[in-house]
Amino acid sequence: MAKQAKNLSEVQLRAWLAAGKPVAKSDGDGLTFTLSSAGAAVWVLRYRVGGRRREVTLGRYPDYSLKKARQEAREARVRVSKGVDVAAEKRREKHAGMAAWTVRQLVADYEAKVLSVAAASTRKLYKMYLTNWIVPRLGAMLAVDVSVADVVAMLRASSSRGTGAMRTLHAAARAVFEHARGQAIRPDNPALGIKRSSIAKAEERREGVALEGEVLAKFLRAIPDDVKGWALRLHLITGVRPGELCEAAWAEFDLERGSWSIPAERTKTGSGYVIVLPSQVLDLLRKIAANTPSSAYVFPAARGEDRPIPYQTYRAWLWRALDAAGIPRGSFKPHDLRRTMRSGLASLGVRYEVAERAINHKLPGMAEIYDRNDYAVERAAALRQWADQLDVLGTGTNVVPIKRMA
Template identity: 30%
Template sequence: MPLTDAKVRSLKSRDKDYKVGDFDGLFVLVKASGSLSWRFKYRFLGKEKLMVFGDYPAVSLARARTLRDDARVQLSAGNDPNALKQAAKRAQLAQASETFGALADSFLRKARAENLAASTLSKTVWLLDMAKADLGKMPICEITAPIIMVTLRKLEARGTYETAKRLRSKIGAVFRFAVASGAADTDPTYALKDALISPKSKPRAAIINAHRLGQLLRTIDGYNGQATTRHALQLLVIVAQRPGELRQARWAEFDLVKAIWTIPAERMKMRRPHVLPLPPQAINILKNQHFLTGNGDFVFPALTTSKRCLSENTLNMALRRMDFGADEMTSHGFRATFSTLANESGLWNPDAIERHIAHVDKNAIRGIYSRGEYWEERVRMARWWADNLNKIKSEMD
């Protein structure tokens, strides 16, 4: 006879557990402790099996019958309902462990294995740490575009629009990594592409006026701070490379006899090695610096330890102490100074200038036909640039 709610409520415990049946395999197990547990007995592939639906009254009689009926539908389709239940539970547990933070950490391990530049890794860690503060403990499959937008709006509220844009990109990279590993289905950041405030493009400050450049060059030569900082700035003006590439330079990269500097791929932005011709002025600066740091690894070590290179802010702070503000000149701006004046001279192939400062043509087809190193022209151009700097410096006295 089928059970009723009143019948179930009236069941009392005994010295031993006992069963009271409903119908179609459903029964309630009355335990000696007094608790009531719904069970479903069925046969699958000739074997008797048992499913547990939960305790009464948390699981009512009506709910227990619904669960029983669902299980019977699965049986009729040739499936073991208990196996399906356990698989769903495992999937749920897996999803709970696949948090954004865990996937972000895996993404970072992949990035480190790819030998990305230290500065690139540092920025990636910094951005993902911001994301993990809000999203880290959430299962990645539960994170939606509006949830991500809340995090990005915090940055926009502070006016850091470029950081918000970069953070969206990095979160998207983690999601694409998660999609590839099966932890997520889509990248929700794609829907946010046009939702953020676009930062106004602001080029790095650079001096391109010859008179003011001459003042800067003379001020650098007279800088009374650390000699290593002075030499780094003097060399940066001549070679016109990225400050990070110069700061992290090692003596093993220089051949002062052949007058070349080979920057390894792992330190280059485009992950390609870059060979630079060195004019005599650059060789002289390096020889002077060699007296100071030639016994170590770094050409321009930190002021407090030879185990690290100059810090990212050292060169810019030196410019500030020389009264050249951030709105007028930055250490990265020497590249723009070289590029502008070299192009304005009309003496050099624009492709040779771009190759010299390690710019890669964004036009893929054009890039295929512009792979020449322009080496001979770059050697002449490097000497012209160093001589021209001396001329600018002397003519402005």
Template identity: 30%
Template sequence: MALTDTAARTAKPREKLYRMADAAGLCLEVTPSGSKLWRFRYRFGGKAKMMGLGAYPTITLAKARERREDARRLLANDIDPTAHKQAEKTAQSALAHTFEELAREWYAYNSPRWATSTAAKALQYMEADILPVIGQRPVQEVTRPELVALVRKVEKRGALNVAGKIRQWLSQIFRYGLAKGSVESNPATDLDVVAAIAPRTKNHPHVPLSEIPILLGKLDAAKCDVMTRIAVRLLLLTGVRPGELRHAPWSEIDLESATWTIPAARMKARRPHVVPLPHQAVASLLELKEITGSYPIAFPGRNNRERPQSENTVNKALHQIGYEGRQTGHGFRHLLSTELNSRGYNRDWIERQLAHGDQDEIRDTYNHAHYLEQRRQMMQAWADSIDALCAGLNVVSIKRKA
């Protein structure tokens, strides 16, 4: 006998769960707590199954019968209604999943594997260029034309390196989503095909060695922030990358042994780098320690001492003293390489000092801890030659045997 709405409404709970049948597999399940739940009983693949159709009275008898018929139509097409319901639920959940949620999950998963500077830049560009544009979009709805427009916006302001990174990160985020089942395709593939053509690569500009005394003199005369002056001198005396210097904690620097050991996590080549410190570098670091020694970072930011100095600080100071387009913080590495190679030093010593990788991976692995003492002598001679030049002496480059 078919169930009536009156019977459903007046059904009372009992000590044990019981069911009131309607027709064609529909029944109302009454629990000891008084809940009333619609159930549809059916067979699929030779097995008895049951699926929920909602709670009474929110789902009326008439609505429950509609849902039963929808399930029976699926069965007629050899589709399990329970599996179909779960698939729809998963699809709706994925649609509600925003791109920002997926992107931040991808970042949290990958950032511990990156160098600190890489993680910071990835987060900076993600929050500045990607998330404001598509962050709140359902991740399943993001299209390739949207991503092309996003990247072109970055290219138009001339930030082609940033655009390249963003293309790479977008593809990785969607690949991560594919692996998780959050998306069914990767709309960020092949974005490089429509990338703007990059201008011919230029080396970071640097002045000739003969002009270094003038540059340092102008820096001192400008009464530039003392930390910035020290940063410029250390870049010149060590050849490290500006990012490696900015993020350096005091714990990496051993002034007694005149050695700075940068862990693999902070290095571009993902291997530890030992930097021998000439006497002049040690003196500059001792001066700096009087100012920032109470902080974890050797070059803390002006407004937030827990964060490193801005990446623009050194280049801005060089710009202010008239060296825009002629000298950058990174350019000191090119100056060092040019000068040391011209003086006949062993190329392997120079490449190791600059923390460049060897194209021969086996040789690179074997040599990674070599040449520290040779480099210490080489860098001390380099620092002495700068001192002599600044003192107005006539310094002659002397060929060294490899």
């Protein structure tokens, strides 16, 4: 390497850091100070080995002072002169360190790189199982040492909470160890290939239920005329997911324009959407606003800090309405109101793609890739038609059957 006079000073470095503008300044002998637009200041050494240009990051400034960076660069150049590719050497050292990660470290890396960009509902659900199950039971083990038997033992312990809990824990474990495989920390995924039915007897698969005809009419008449009932009506008309309803914030609504904008981070699909609200929903929202405590949320929790109602609270509201209507609870869940709405749109003759977009479903196969139509106008018309149909059903006249779907 050709020697160059040192031309940087600590005064210059501090000035560039304070200015916050991207720069790349050479200190000679391949040592370069770089400052990105995001404010990350690092030292980079550029060199040649085997006739090819390489570069390696030495460290961040100001953790690495100018003096320390020059010293590190000097030592690296000595190794380069002996034919060592210091960048490749650093990568191998980093991987060797990752290979010694504990499951706790693996989980932290998974949360930062993978879970952080997942849908809000997935983040919340997986975080609970990572925190309460995977880290307490496997966290101290080296990620490379976890065996299939270790995962099976954890799943067996979780089965006492129900097969649903075991299923979600299994999914979270698969995701974490798939991340380990993607990082080349281990060659396999110990959570793959495990049959949960061998650990605990599977519960009978629940059939989805859509209220129909006179049953739906009885339910509508039994809904109380209060905040609990207004929440059920809002859910039944819009067909949003239960979590999207429970965590609805007033900032998402524009009552003047009559719209509800659900952000991407609150949807299961990771795709935000706008619902044009029929007049019935706008009336409900005004009544809710006038009869609930001041809060950022449409349905605030009764106690504690300002937060939305838990899913369990909303489910209890639904069950009380079912009891009042004389409808057996069975395995009826809040999601079945969404299913009722989707089935209702079909019974009214709403086109398939419009009905699917109305509940923020992706279209199957190639249709999702090529059909980019939001169907906003058609969705708004379908929602008005559905809200009017519910009004008719609630009065007990002209009851039109709504199909039941598996």
